[in-house]
Amino acid sequence: MARAFDPTVKPDAATGLYDKKTLAKGLGVKPSTIKTLKARGQVPDPTTIIGGVSVWSADEVFSFYGLSDAKEGWRLSGLPEVNADLPKVVDLFSGCGGLSLGFQMAGFDVLAGYDNWPCAVDTYRANMSHKAQLLDLSDIKLTISTLEALNQELSSQPAFIGGPPCQDFSSAGKRKEGARADLTEKYATYVAHFQPPFFVMENVARAQHADAFKSAVSTMQHADYNVRYLVIDASRVGVPQIRKRLITFGTKSQELTDRIFEMLIREQSDHQTTIREYFTEQLGKPLDIDFYYRHPRSYARRGIFSVDEPSPTIRGMNRPIPKGYPGHKGDAGPIEKARPLTTMERALIQTFPDNFHWIGSRTNVEQMVGNAVPVLLGRYIGQSISRGLRESNLAD
Structure with missing residues (x-):
């Protein structure tokens, strides 16, 4: 590539x-x-x-x-005009840009994305017209200096969005949580220091039970933020994938925070988007298969899935069908009629546009796809915040 x-x-x-x-x-x-x-x-x-x-x-x-x-x-096509009434946004731990792109689709002006993975920054830069910078966000002093330099070019403090890497989260106590869990606390430190008009933080669902997450929430609350969090299944907001993510956000207004929280709950669909629906109705590109293979973590789980259901969570790897796959009673179809999804199909299930440019080796691209925030989940969050801000202004 x-x-x-x-x-x-x-x-x-x-x-x-x-x-x-x-x-x-x-x-x-x-x-x-x-x-x-x-x-x-x-x-x-x-x-x-x-x-x-x-x-x-x-x-x-x-x-x-x-x-x-x-x-x-x-510049990616199909993006709406920026809504000048909305706060500008900076994406910390941006990865390849799924959350940034979602917020752009919701009308926000995203100024910059920062991440410490070179191929993710390369991919972000290849698709976005704004700044993408390689930055070690675990280095508090360096990050604060970098963001202060950005702020000198602005008339007001931008909002923060981001998904700190969360693979190391554990509910077994902080002593067993890895360095990546600590990045959630670093994110909270930046929120407390810069006092953005709002913040959004995305994590895996189990993060809500971790000490690092609880510490991060406490840090932001002590910085006078009204903090709320909830788990959203992306398949309920237009993503053809069961992907449950913990969404934490906050503002300085209790009324506004509660309004956004209610919207995030209320606007979810009772229907889960299936792969066939998304590819046929949204993309106009029906798949040539009815079944596909996703390598199970163990053969106690099924490996064959139907396109007439949401995909299970897209992971950062994609394996071929092994010759010795024994089959499973829960398989949706015969293995002879299944194949693994391609890298591009997996990216589309993450709701990236088909003209999104991926930079790096196949292994790195697969990892970026699996790590990303689904674009339409980002849009859903951005739209809820936008509506909350608009209604709050009308109520004033």
Whole structure:
């Protein structure tokens, strides 16, 4: 897969061409690396050779890296106009951008995304027109300095959204919770320090029982936030996947916080979106299968699922059907009629648009897809906050 190219790096003003030095700058690598990347298929063929020097046209570069044009850079299509009445937003622990994209679809102006995983930042940067920055968010001093520098460019403090990595959460006590659980407490530290107009934090459902989560909530409450949290099954908000996530949010107003909480509960559907419904009715791209294989954690669980039900939670791996799969009485269909879902199908089940660009190895892309916040879950949360803010303003 191609690397991400920074569209703000411009070609030579006189010729409109990139040489090896400027091409390397756009890729964030040394010029000496271009030859290696070319051999890997991660750099396009030169447009021409001038004076023995390889050069690339802007159109060739932007086309190769999936960017719309040399002037504006890539931007995902179909996004609504930004609602200027809403607070601007910064995404901490942004991953590849599922939550950011969802909030953009709800009309929010997302200013920047920060994460510590290079391929996730590359993917975020390849799809978003705003800033994406590699940042070690476990480093409190560095993160505060970085966000303070961003704030100097703004007239008001932006809201915070984000999904701190939560694979290490355990209900067995803090001493058994890993370093990633601690990142939830770091997120709370940034909320308490910067005092955003609202915050949203996404975690796995079991996080609500963990000491790290309870400590984070306490930190934000002591910073004068009214904090509420609930578990939302993404299949109830338009995502064709049973994915239960803990959504924690807060504002300075008890009335506003309660209003948003009520909307998050009330607007959920009694119906769970199925894969067939989503691909046929929403995407207009019916799948060519009725059954698919998802590798079970143990053979005590089924491995064959129907597209006429929501997908189980998309994980960060995707395995082929093993030759020795014994079958299970709960399988939805015969193994002969099933296949594993493709990486793109899994990304679509996470409700990323089909023109979303994924940057990195197949293993890394699978992990990004599995870690991401489903885009339509992000949109649902953003829309609830937007409506809550609007109704609160009307009531004032």
